[in-house]
Amino acid sequence: MTTRLQYGTPAKIFHWLIVALLAVQYPIGWLMPDIHPGMSPGASMSFHVSIGIAILVLTAFRLLWRVTHPVAPESSLPAWQRLSSEAVHWLLYVLVLATTISGWLFASFRGWSLSFFYLVPLPMLASGNAGAGRTIDGLHQATEWALLLAIGIHIAAALAHVFVYRDGVMQRMLHR
Numbered sequence: 001m002t003t004r005l006q007y008g009t010p011a012k013i014f015h016w017l018i019v020a021l022l023a024v025q026y027p028i029g030w031l032m033p034d035i036h037p038g039m040s041p042g043a044s045m046s047f048h049v050s051i052g053i054a055i056l057v058l059t060a061f062r063l064l065w066r067v068t069h070p071v072a073p074e075s076s077l078p079a080w081q082r083l084s085s086e087a088v089h090w091l092l093y094v095l096v097l098a099t100t101i102s103g104w105l106f107a108s109f110r111g112w113s114l115s116f117f118y119l120v121p122l123p124m125l126a127s128g129n130a131g132a133g134r135t136i137d138g139l140h141q142a143t144e145w146a147l148l149l150a151i152g153i154h155i156a157a158a159l160a161h162v163f164v165y166r167d168g169v170m171q172r173m174l175h176r
């Protein structure tokens, strides 16, 4: 398997599509009504879950793409930046998966039945279990904040490359 020097078009499309979905997913998560025992999910929750599942599926395909089409870090970077950028990128994958799976588990433990954008029924991962639901709620919130922190570090690094180092790292995710 050859290691490429540049991200290809699929990697860029996956990257910016998932950025756009996350940019709507957080506001929906914060603005949708709080959960009460016995409530059934409304429209905003249905969209939150559907967008979240879309993020999960796209991330799984993207990860598969990344593993089969490896891209080397920018060769002009010092070793510590090459290592730390790789570490943050893998952490982002892990935290997106952890956030989406914990959310899916939480919705499952509520005993809800949901559909993917009102189109097809969404398979649930477990049956209703209030106690497990409370534990998982904390996990979804913890992973959602850890992901936001990792995204903040990632964006700060991208901006540092644009405005401080003024190198070509940002261009790697834009165009050739």
Ligand code: HEM
Pocket: 022, 025, 026, 029, 030, 035, 048, 049, 051, 052, 053, 055, 056, 096, 099, 100, 101, 102, 103, 104, 105, 106, 107, 137, 140, 141, 144
């Ligand atoms: C990366 C994708 C996701 C992000 C960034 C995200 C983010 C959020 C946020 C910000 C909240 C509000 C919680 C709070 O008040 O702090 C929330 C709640 C919730 N999310 Fe997600 N979510 C994601 C994926 C999912 C998925 C895939 C599901 C289900 C299939 C889901 C189910 C829920 C449920 C049931 C709640 C309400 C429970 C609670 O308040 O914690 N989420 N999510």
Ligand code: HEM
Pocket: 011, 015, 018, 019, 022, 066, 073, 074, 085, 089, 090, 092, 093, 096, 151, 154, 155, 158, 169, 170, 171, 172, 173
């Ligand atoms: C405004 C927001 C963002 C900007 C400006 C940005 C910028 C970049 C840049 C310039 C790269 C290439 C870095 C390099 O070659 O070393 C990159 C890679 C990457 N970014 Fe972002 N990014 C943003 C948001 C996000 C978000 C929200 C995620 C979370 C899922 C993310 C996940 C990744 C991953 C995993 C890579 C590694 C390449 C890959 O596996 O396709 N980025 N980003």
